Amino acid sequence: MKIKIFSIAISFIVITACESAFIVTSKNIKHGGANKNINLYAFVGKKISVTEFDPNKNKEPEPKGEYEIDEETGDTLKFVRKHYIMDGAFKCKYQVLRKMFNYLETDTVEFIAYDHYGTPGFAENDTVILYISKSKDGGHYFHQKYQFDKPYINKKGYYYSYPKFNGSESPETIQNMTGFDRTFSDEKDDVSHLNPEAIKMYYPPKFYKIENNFAIPIKGIYLNQLINYRLSTTFKDL
Template sequence: MNRTFIKLLFYLFVCLISCKSAYINTSKKLKDGGANKSINLYAFVGKKISVTEFDPNENKENELTGEYEIDEDTGDTLKIIRKHYIMDRAFKCKYQVLRKMFNYLESDTIEFIAYDHYGTPGFAESDSVILYISKSKDGSHYFHQKYQFDKVYVNKKGQYYSYPKFTENASIKTLENLFGFDKTFNDEKYDVSNLDSNSVKMYYPSEFYKIENNFAIPVKGVYLNPLTNYRLFTTFKDL
């Protein structure tokens, strides 16, 4: 076996290992998009095709629980039957996938189910948004991570960007690693009049928001990969 052939085998082996590692281990630090089979999350920029409400309890059947109780009047033993009832409103959603951010959906269009306790999901108000979905346990469908979405913008170069939303999971170290660029989103205002000073600092840190007349206004934009990294470290850290 000559040296050239041995080198080719070595390079092929390194390439295979590198490709596998890139697919499995990029979940917490994305450079050009990434994927991780062990994390049940798909993030993408989507354009709305349809959002249609349906009755989530329409085909629900009574379920035998295996439990028993005694009828106080007759003394008979009764088998308990319960019916699971979904209190949220439910929607069948179909979106065109404009840009894949984390884990790779096989199609350029995706259908998923969204639940919302308050009404029509907030993401449906915009034509294009950043969406976060997961696959059901039985693999039969995708479902929206409840209430999680980001508004999306595009610059003259065709680059997508947004601004970060913060929760109590955002540590100082996380903020230091979240790089952005100066951009004031004057149309996005959050009422902070009912928040104390500590809560304002937590949810609207001064590095990314300005406070004017009791409203927090985003003043820094973030491109998709840093935003995805931030989401993986905070919102979806337990997936």
């Protein structure tokens, strides 16, 4: 039997564009300010541009392939593997208005964001609280997928926001959190699809009121408390 080698059969490995695997982990988390052991940069940013690009353009197949015998013809086929990113990809540029955790060296920053559902949610607002990290090779920053907060500013010029809960917080964590009274009437989450227990988990009554099947934040927190909370929960494994 003659052995024929073909480089035409391509097997695709589908990967999502979550770059969390590139994060340098540390168990010694210090809240607030700066900690070089934590690969996270948090800041209030003003949108300059958010531009979609094709993350798979000019991607070359891996040079080393795998061989397999075709059951029908008996020929030997060479399979070349190609990684394919399913998420939408965006090049983002933001002006840094206020640094919250770890310090970016410039007043503007560029980073890559991936989103499986289309344009990232943070791009809907001109000003937003963002969380980014450095890639493993240090060549670029990337957005912590789906993570952002909406900033507000009071008459004295202080930024604040409100906490978002992921349902894994202990009752003690929520009870120990403090805030100031402030109803965010422009922020409403539909909770009609959630049962009462789930509503309590994601929208605890200390920080939210339920009205006409919508959860509305009723307490604000300042940025130092927000980043401390984020480091203790969302980003505790960085």
